Amino acid sequence: MPLKDRIPMPEQDPKLRITNFDEVALGYTEEQALMEASRCLQCPNPTCIQGCPVNIDIKAFIGLIQEGKFTEGYYKIKEKNNFPAMTGRVCPQETQCEASCVLAKMGKPIAIGRLERFLADHEMYKPQQIETEKKNHIPVACVGTGPASLAAAANLAKKGYEVHLFEALHLPGGVLSYGIPEFRLPKKIVNHEIMLLSDLGVFIHTDVIVGKTYTLQQLRREFKSIFLGTGAGAPLLLGVPGENLNGIFTANEFLIRVNLMKAYRFPEFDTPIKKGKEVVVVGAGNVAMDAARTARRLGANVTIVYRRSRAEMPSRAEEVQHAEEEGIHMKLLTNPVAFHGKDGWVQSVEVVSMQLGSPDERGRRKPIPIEGSNYEIYCDQVIVAIGTTPNPILKYSTPELLLTPHGNIVVDEQYQTNIPGVFAGGDIVTGSATVIEALGAGKKAAIYIDKFIKGA
Amino acid sequence: MYELVDKELVAPDIWKIKVRAPHIAKAYKPGNFVIVLPHERGERIPLTVFDTDEENIHIVFQEVGKSTKLLGKMKVGDQIQDIMGPTGHAFPSQKFGNVVLIAGGVGAATAVPLGKHLHACGNNITIILGARSKNLVLFEKELQDISEKLIITTDDGSYGVKGFVTDALKEILSNEVVDLVLAIGPAVMMKAVSDLTRPLKVKTLVSLNSIMVCGTGMCGACRVGYKDGTVLTCIEGPELDGHMVDWNTLLPRLSMYKEEEAISLSLLDNESR
């Protein structure tokens, strides 16, 4: 029997979607989910499971979809992952679970992420059945409210702990709230999955900067153990002349204004954003794609400038495809060397063409500037999306916390830092990674936090 | 939600409010500020903590645009949506020696807590307090109490000496040994002060008023050219070395959203009419 094709994801038409911030991928209907699930071979030795960083029993939940048992399928996922509506949407499935599906060899892996999302969307607004251990009234703190802390909190709460989350911003969710745009991950869904956490008895304290409002030392007196999930939120800059001109944004500022502060609805919301006409986005990761697609929706003609070639683009393939469908241009093998402006405002990016040299130690070919190839790209806005590093606030107030030279927190194999009882996970430990890896770290740290407290 | 527990008009369009936030009051150190989100659909704006008591933080602000006007309209008992903090570096607890503290306009709201702190650290303080005219001279009494000498300048000569703070500073610098100049006020004033002290190599700190969003070092909105690179004012400042600041990048950045700010303001005026 010939292998059937993957059921495509229904999507908003590109021409329409660049005029709104509504979700692009619309989700499977029951019928589509049943059809996609029917392609799964229910392998006796399912390789897909190892591809998922939290080892969801993929075979089992897809089997349950095949039987029409959606509720059971949903709880099968929830055994391992508390936030399937989010991961089903944003996981880089093509390099994780789906890459490990036996059908990937034929180029037609089961659409595991889409099925996961289907179950979550189908079930998450129903009353939840979650078994939790009896409350033990032992207080534990999680710092930050990104996926790492959310997962740590959920798993500790299920074990009966009294969990308090502390977030510097006024809304919880970390990158899920302030970074990933509405059209990829609607905030309604983020808020709902976080609310389900409150239902587990987790307390969320916003407006609290740990290291400023409370020091880590103070928290250590009040809480039996602490998990640090503070992310890698500080923006990197290119360090080239003219970078502080008006109209040049870091991707973080641009996305925080638009997503967290809802500047796309200015003046109904008070935070302003500049709407560019010709926008250059520097970088080619997920963040760059999000910034480019956001600028497009604000009405701009957008060009992505990236110093390597298409093969090296760190973004998910799906995001690059979405960006191109939306009319975003790509200038590859091109690197900014300066910004020029007038009256304080950016007017052009001076770039140099690049060529790829021999591979570096990680196998990536190093881009080398082609001498004398400089030219200018005219623009009225630039968004720099070349990565982030750990925020130094905690470091300033907690000099005893052991960090790598890059500012990441050093942990042992049990996620414990050099300070006893203080654990850490997610981007603050690994550097920028993925939502599911952060969720996985938080979840595993919760196991060791439980052990630490019970052993003490 | 943070309750407004007291409100007082200290000068035309300038309010002093007390807001219940015991945890911030407890953590506060001079030099810190808070990020205030006035209402659910609001923007995050930085305001200096003027003073604290057991339960409350005190803030002095001038109504200049939509957010500050909305705060100005709030009544005792009303709730402010969010206040995050304290944030920003605490001012060093150091004896510099002879300090000239310059406060321009509503900068006096930041000068009072820093002046008190410098005084408590045993510094000898001369204050230059500048305003456009007499009714905008702020906190004369409070600043008098902590200074050896207080010079008031007004642009129109309606009070004190007619002229700018830099005129008074020039005179002091030519007659006295000054170990530190601390300037707080409009950016153009702080730039003028820095330009004056640079050739004389007098250590000069300024309290930068960069446009901010996060206040925690993650957005980069508040960045400013500094030395050979760039710093984030919210976590490395707000007090920074005036001789290191690249004023040419700071000044235009402050008016980046002028058009949008005017739209917000006119909509607000229409609403209240």
Ligand SMILES: Cc1cc2nc3c(=O)[nH]c(=O)nc-3n(C[C@H](O)[C@H](O)[C@H](O)COP(=O)(O)OP(=O)(O)OC[C@H]3O[C@@H](n4cnc5c(N)ncnc54)[C@H](O)[C@@H]3O)c2cc1C
């Ligand atoms: C624009 C963008 C798009 C992305 N797209 C994807 C995607 O499609 N798929 C994917 O898998 N990954 C994506 N990522 C990466 C992913 O979001 C991160 O790897 C993940 O969010 C890391 O989670 P975390 O919990 O470690 O930290 P974060 O999500 O960064 O959360 C950290 C939180 O801690 C708070 N905090 C920091 N310091 C303090 C303090 N001192 N006190 C209190 N609170 C503090 C911060 O305000 C923040 O809310 C994207 C990232 C960005 C920026």
Ligand SMILES: Cc1cc2nc3c(=O)[nH]c(=O)nc-3n(C[C@H](O)[C@H](O)[C@H](O)COP(=O)(O)OP(=O)(O)OC[C@H]3O[C@@H](n4cnc5c(N)ncnc54)[C@H](O)[C@@H]3O)c2cc1C
């Ligand atoms: C560290 C710091 C401490 C401050 N302390 C005080 C204080 O104690 N009292 C006081 O009256 N003012 C203070 N300010 C200035 C205050 O933040 C602005 O006046 C306020 O944000 C104006 O908002 P608005 O919506 O009312 O006016 P708008 O019409 O929106 O803006 C008027 C001007 O204020 C500045 N501004 C606008 N938005 C911001 C923002 N998000 N962040 C910073 N500046 C902005 C811009 O230069 C703008 O042109 C401080 C600023 C900083 C950076």
Ligand code: SF4
């Ligand atoms: S959590 Fe992510 S990696 Fe794991 S199965 Fe779901 S989509 Fe795949």
Ligand code: SF4
């Ligand atoms: S490897 Fe693929 S086909 Fe096999 S069980 Fe997993 S998802 Fe189904």
Ligand code: FES
């Ligand atoms: S205000 Fe966001 S980095 Fe300073």
Ligand SMILES: [Mg+2]
């Ligand atoms: Mg404003």
